[in-house]
Amino acid sequence: MKKLLVLGLLAAATNAPAANKAVLLEVPVTYHADAGVVAKVKEECKPEEQLATRVGEVMKKLSREGTGTVASAAEAAEAGDAAVLRLQITHVLGVGGGAFSGPKAITVNAELLEGGKVVRQTKINRWSIGGVFGAFKGTCSILDRSAAAIGKDLGRWVRDPSYQIKEEAAPKDAEPEKQAAAQ
Template identity: 75%
Template sequence: MKKMLALGLVAVAVNGYAADKTVLLEVPVSYHADAGVVPKVKDECKPEAQLATHVGAMLKKLNGSGDGTVASADAAGDASVLRLQITHVLGVGGGGMSGPKAITVNAELLEGGKVVRQTKVNRWSTGGMFGAMRGTCSILDSCAAAIGKDLGKWVNNPSFQIKEEAAPKNAEPEKQAAAQ
């Protein structure tokens, strides 16, 4: 009985974190200085905008109001701020025919301008059942959507650990890197 009560109290404390605290995504999402991304994919697919759309929508849902984004941490008021930095985008033109696509981001949760938590998220996609018919940007958008879901859970639950996602079986990093 005591265990159940303790678990219940922990669940209330953990699940109440985001309910009491508004969390906003700082936009625009930035790129790390050493980020690996094919310029054409960066220009045409705009992974930073895809992430802003999906993560912002998730935070809007968690917050229950607003658009889930803020232009700077200074403008966030009492809200916490989620800052994303893209460190790598795996993808070349050719959609599903040119292999898997991936987005990797570093995420920081700031409160009062100070980093209170940070994590790394990497999500892969081969485009699913109809991957060969999907374009690169569409597949990267799926990666951004998955990152949005992961970060929504992470923001809402301080004990949630984002698991590193293994590369798909048909991913050949050496050949992918050489193609880029």
């Protein structure tokens, strides 16, 4: 039984190339060409910077050295033997008005690259209505909560190749947000 457990652990370790090496977030985080984002929210909240900060902090903790990020233009030279996590924002759901205008969400595509080649990819969407004191928070701070949740999920995803990020359903009160965005 112990031999079987040891063999299972060794097999898992060999199937997890990024689990044993540093993973750096490629910055800047970019937008997909068809990304849906309200211009005012993009300008004021800067979701790409929120993601770079939040996910970068997680990658720094996992790597235990450096900044946790690498500039996209210098990826090959600066990354060394580290894996690179590339994020692309595909949608930001949010308008002004904080929690009063409904929940906020960020959707990103994530790619894990090793040696410049994509070894895994996933899509992640996280919603927030602002938490306990959501009624007193603005749109940007609520989106930052979503960015923090994405960082936490991606931290687990890069460490554990078997971890599947589950699609998060929209909160029940997401409908007012859609109506406000349509106006």
